[in-house]
Amino acid sequence: MLDRRSFLEAAVKTAAAAAITDRLEPAFAQAAQTQTPSSPNDTVQLALIGAGIQGQFDTKTAIQVPGVKLVAVADCYDGRLAHCKELWGADIFTTRDYREILARKDVDAVLIATPDHWHKAAAIDSMKAGKDVYLEKPMIHVYPDGPEIIESARTTNRILQVGSQRVSSIVYSKAKELLASGVIGKLNMVSAWWDRNSSIGAWNYSIPLDASTDTCDWPQFLGSAPKIPWNAEHFFQWRKWKAYGSGVAGDLFVHLFSGTHFITGAHGPTRALATGGLRYWKDGRDANDVMLALFDYPQDFNLSLRVNFVDGGEEGEGFIFVGSEGQMIIAGQSVAISRVPRESEPGYTISTFTEAMQKQYLEEYRKKYPIEHFSGAVPEPYQKFAPPTGYSDSYDHFHNFFKSVRSRQPVVEDATFGFRAAGAALLSNLSVDKGTVVHWNPETMKIEKS
Numbered sequence: 490m491l492d493r494r495s496f497l498e499a500a501v502k503t504a505a506a507a508a509i510t511d512r513l514e515p516a517f518a519q520a521a522q523t524q525t526p527s528s529p530n531d532t533v534q535l536a537l538i539g540a541g542i543q544g545q546f547d548t549k550t551a552i553q554v555p556g557v558k559l560v561a562v563a564d565c566y567d568g569r570l571a572h573c574k575e576l577w578g579a580d581i582f583t584t585r586d587y588r589e590i591l592a593r594k595d596v597d598a599v600l601i602a603t604p605d606h607w608h609k610a611a612a613i614d615s616m617k618a619g620k621d622v623y624l625e626k627p628m629i630h631v632y633p634d635g636p637e638i639i640e641s642a643r644t645t646n647r648i649l650q651v652g653s654q655r656v657s658s659i660v661y662s663k664a665k666e667l668l669a670s671g672v673i674g675k676l677n678m679v680s681a682w683w684d685r686n687s688s689i690g691a692w693n694y695s696i697p698l699d700a701s702t703d704t705c706d707w708p709q710f711l712g713s714a715p716k717i718p719w720n721a722e723h724f725f726q727w728r729k730w731k732a733y734g735s736g737v738a739g740d741l742f743v744h745l746f747s748g749t750h751f752i753t754g755a756h757g758p759t760r761a762l763a764t765g766g767l768r769y770w771k772d773g774r775d776a777n778d779v780m781l782a783l784f785d786y787p788q789d790f791n792l793s794l795r796v797n798f799v800d801g802g803e804e805g806e807g808f809i810f811v812g813s814e815g816q817m818i819i820a821g822q823s824v825a826i827s828r829v830p831r832e833s834e835p836g837y838t839i840s841t842f843t844e845a846m847q848k849q850y851l852e853e854y855r856k857k858y859p860i861e862h863f864s865g866a867v868p869e870p871y872q873k874f875a876p877p878t879g880y881s882d883s884y885d886h887f888h889n890f891f892k893s894v895r896s897r898q899p900v901v902e903d904a905t906f907g908f909r910a911a912g913a914a915l916l917s918n919l920s921v922d923k924g925t926v927v928h929w930n931p932e933t934m935k936i937e938k939s
């Protein structure tokens with residue numbers, strides 16, 4: 490008798506033999522029928538660990554992928570467990586302790602959306618328990634988490650995908666294709682930003698009226714963080730403190746890194762210099778609300794990043810990829826190319842020379858650069874690509890994850906990619922704390938001595 494895990498793997502081997510094309514479901518379903526005709530085992534049974542804002546959002550998206558069913562939820566606040574039953578039915582199993590979920594045989598994969606300081610432990614415990622893992626970004630909270638997660642995914646042979654949905658986005662794919670086509674020439678700089686100008690944007694998430702040590706499992710929330718008395722703000726607004734979150738770098742720069750790395754194919758920067766401060770939200774938090782950072786990439790371009798929680802303007806995120814022949818701009822869910830081709834001759838600055846010298850200079854210049862009259866079609870100066878209305882990169886990211894769960898083929902964003910994005914992002918925190926440039930080896934993923 491095959492257990493669920495062996496069944497899934499056996500089914501996948503059959504499917505692989507049957508020449509899998511882009512979408513695996515039909516082959517998988519066929520394989521499932523071959524194994525156990527009356528069994529519903531072609532469904533991937535999912536459990537959620539960390540049922541807060543992103544966990545619930547992710548789950549709503551994940552279960553839209555055909556053949557995915559939510560069976561269990563773990564969270565430290567009873568109100569969220571109760572709401573999960575309201576959303577997904579009274580028969581889902583709920584618990585405050587995720588280890589109870591990991592002990593269950595009916596769980597194939599887990600979606601981890603806890604605060605950052607739990608990412609490593611929850612991911613490694615899950616993989617050791619035989620579960621595949623979708624792990625929200627940032628993959629790490631502190632540097633040693635990275636190698637441990639990578640090694641655990643390797644030794645347990647589990648599928649682990651990091652949750653930076655832009656890596657599966659058709660918009661970012663288009664940007665990657667455009668850059669590779671040379672349409673903006675040779676890349677020399679990337680500027681990216683994430684501006685916010687609201688209280689919620691600055692992580693002041695609502696605290697439920699019944700928050701207390703009766704409804705919240707405070708020790709289970711704290712985990713490896715310093716033991717302090719119950720604090721509802723720390724529980725529900727954890728991003729504001731470094732003990733649980735990774736600041737604006739881990740929360741937002743990481744998205745800009747995963748986007749930059751996906752589009753350019755780069756593995757990461759070699760040098761970082763950052764500055765920032767707590768400029769507005771002096772509400773007891775210890776994480777900065779303004780950060781500016783500069784990075785050198787070995788591919789001969791520089792990256793500049795900015796996050797501002799008090800920007801006095803409209804909220805938004807974006808990228809400008811600057812090349813020798815134009816710019817590629819990603820704003821929200823679209824990518825646009827703006828091209829002003831470089832001049833075909835270098836020009837001259839001769840008006841301060843004597844009349845005779847100007848004459849002679851011009852004669853020489855025109856011999857070298859005869860006057861050209863352009864004809865033919867006017868080059869397209871601006872082109873914009875946008876996905877269909879309602880497009881969701883999160884859906885595509887989950888679709889890709891479950892495809893790998895079934896096929897046992899590599900994921901689109903593995904632990905190494907996740908560490909390279911989060912590790913690069915956290916260089917900014919390190920640079921601010923040390924007040925110096927910091928060096929990083931993007932291949933070995935190690936901080937180097939200055």
Ligand SMILES: NC(=O)c1ccc[n+]([C@@H]2O[C@H](COP(=O)([O-])OP(=O)(O)OC[C@H]3O[C@@H](n4cnc5c(N)ncnc54)[C@H](O)[C@@H]3O)[C@@H](O)[C@H]2O)c1
Binds near residue numbers: 604605709711740
């Ligand atoms: N990919 C994205 O675009 C995106 C967007 C937002 C958040 N995120 C990531 O998702 C994660 C969660 O963020 P959020 O905004 O949902 O936070 P949140 O505070 O709303 O939710 C976190 C939940 O985890 C629970 N929790 C804490 N410790 C736990 C434990 N040991 N076991 C089980 N549950 C535990 C908390 O009770 C809480 O309900 C973060 O890592 C964040 O960076 C990703």
